[in-house]
Amino acid sequence: MPDRARRQEILAQRMTEAGVDLMFLPISADLEYLTGLSRRVMTFGNVEYAHHFVAGAFFAPGRPPLMLLPRMIYEFDLPDGFEGDAVIVRELDDGAAAFEKAARSFGTTGKIALGPRTWAETVIHLLAAVPGTELVDAEPIVNPMRRIKDAEELETMTRACCIVDEVMGEITPAVVAGASELDIARDVDHLMKLKGSRTASFDTGVWSMGPGNSRDATVRISDSRIEPGVGVSFDFGSVIDGYCSDFGRTIFVGEPDSRYREVYDAVMAAQAAGMRAATPGTTAAEVDSATRRVIEDAGYGRWFRHRTGHCIGLDVHEHPFISEEDRTPLEVGMTFTIEPSVFSPGVVGVRVEDVIVCEEGGGRKLNTYPVTMAVND
């Protein structure tokens, strides 16, 4: 069990150092990290209950968290329950008054930190409750706690990575000419669930690129059937105890030409270079640069069209990002993806992605699935 009391103590210290009297976190990975209250599976269209804007918790140094939950979330969306007490806001309650009372119960506050995705509706109620307070982003306070994973977190994330490794192996024989991307993605999602994943950590992508079509990586899934002569790229992840994995490989269907082989080798070499560069103290931007250089040197730099990766944990994308604008130095225990690609519509599509942990000598994969070229006839 994570030592959440200890996490809350560290949070209180960090709040004090930042001059923050009060913090509000909505239902989020931050809140799950600190209290164990789990997020619900996401929905495409918004789901909302009466007084939903109150959902979350206030944190203040020296006080237990004060949680507020709409009755419907409390009764239906938390089958595993949670630790601590909560103010349950019922349909006929005055939600604004309940929220105001909770916010004011902490006394005068000069500076309030907000989880970065707290709803504006909540912020407006907060400004009405404690007018004149300065608002700051809670991210610089909470993210540095979350981005270094302890041994237990690494073990959980390794399990999440193990699931995608197994699924990739089991799905590979189905990646043949005539198969539909939609059917393959359905089976990927289902296999992950059968192996214990709560849900997909993000929308599974299965897409074909090569000389045989004009497809770009922007269309992550389609109901078209795989034609010979394409690379089929995968992008998917599982969820174990709230922790996400994120994984990618490309399988060629048909007989790969020399360009595909050249690009494939360059992308795998780029990932390996990124891992070697990922030593403590190296900046995220430098890892991006070390990865990118291999693809640039192979002549395909123009087609590596996105950042090299991103930290990962309870969220799929966490700061810091392994990207040219991010100067954060890596630290031992940081987990992030290295996911170079070459996506050139009508020509070639190759990607690889694994979750990497920063260690003294460089990056180590939490995945074990090989990166050798896979070709299905």
Add this chain to the structure above:
Amino acid sequence: MPDRARRQEILAQRMTEAGVDLMFLPISADLEYLTGLSRRVMTFGNVEYAHHFVAGAFFAPGRPPLMLLPRMIYEFDLPDGFEGDAVIVRELDDGAAAFEKAARSFGTTGKIALGPRTWAETVIHLLAAVPGTELVDAEPIVNPMRRIKDAEELETMTRACCIVDEVMGEITPAVVAGASELDIARDVDHLMKLKGSRTASFDTGVWSMGPGNSRDATVRISDSRIEPGVGVSFDFGSVIDGYCSDFGRTIFVGEPDSRYREVYDAVMAAQAAGMRAATPGTTAAEVDSATRRVIEDAGYGRWFRHRTGHCIGLDVHEHPFISEEDRTPLEVGMTFTIEPSVFSPGVVGVRVEDVIVCEEGGGRKLNTYPVTMAVND
């Protein structure tokens, strides 16, 4: 094609009436309604790109919308593109400066309305850009536009309802003793996609309740196998052109006893009563009350544990809610669910849900699937 220019004109009028100079909407159903910029499929763990907080658009009367998009969203997440211009914020750009410049380009603003789920991170940047401005919720300005559906929207929503009707019919023979809820849900989701649904509108639920187990409706899905003597409740929806459906039925597996039959009849009668009550001018709370009374009179009021329904459209749950706290009068063209249930763990579980449109004489279902009792041996 929706007349989005007209929608933007109406928005400008409503902003002026509300004394609002400027509105910011993040990527959301509101923004899709006004500009056609589609939302991405949702993810369990947060997905985030550099400068992601800028994503959305400013609206001011007499000016075209000013859209801001991180490069990664612009290049990878909008395969269908969008109408109008956008400021693209690239990785090495100063995102805060770009956002500030956009916010200030509208001149002095006394009151700014924010989409209710705008990120707090965005709000903090906005307060820095235009200090001293009053912030208000955009919901009372935009929601009344969205909640009345025009003929084209009703046609789209009917298609979304037609898909779930077809899927329910096709999946019914698979709901037998020994089948797994997880397998059934997989096939529901896949069938919806094969019929043109972009994704599930929310997490599909398939759960068994009855004397044969102690299950509650809070556990929406499990990997357990269906045992004879349970009602298997379904809750799922599709997405067509951004519009959501939301649907429910219960199938009994085995030989239903007299209590199940009594409860089943009461739940269906409750829905019918709710539909009859749903005339223009009737309040949402009165529809809730008319529906609930039938179940209370049958002696199961304690086990109807949630609101009767909610409006639905580009989001799954839209205001007003068909719930005791909501005094909004219905209007012709409003679309909402009526979804009574009786969930008594270890005893009985029955639910029904359809999308209803308010018409002069009462509610009319957009679904056509029957509510007659379904029993599988």
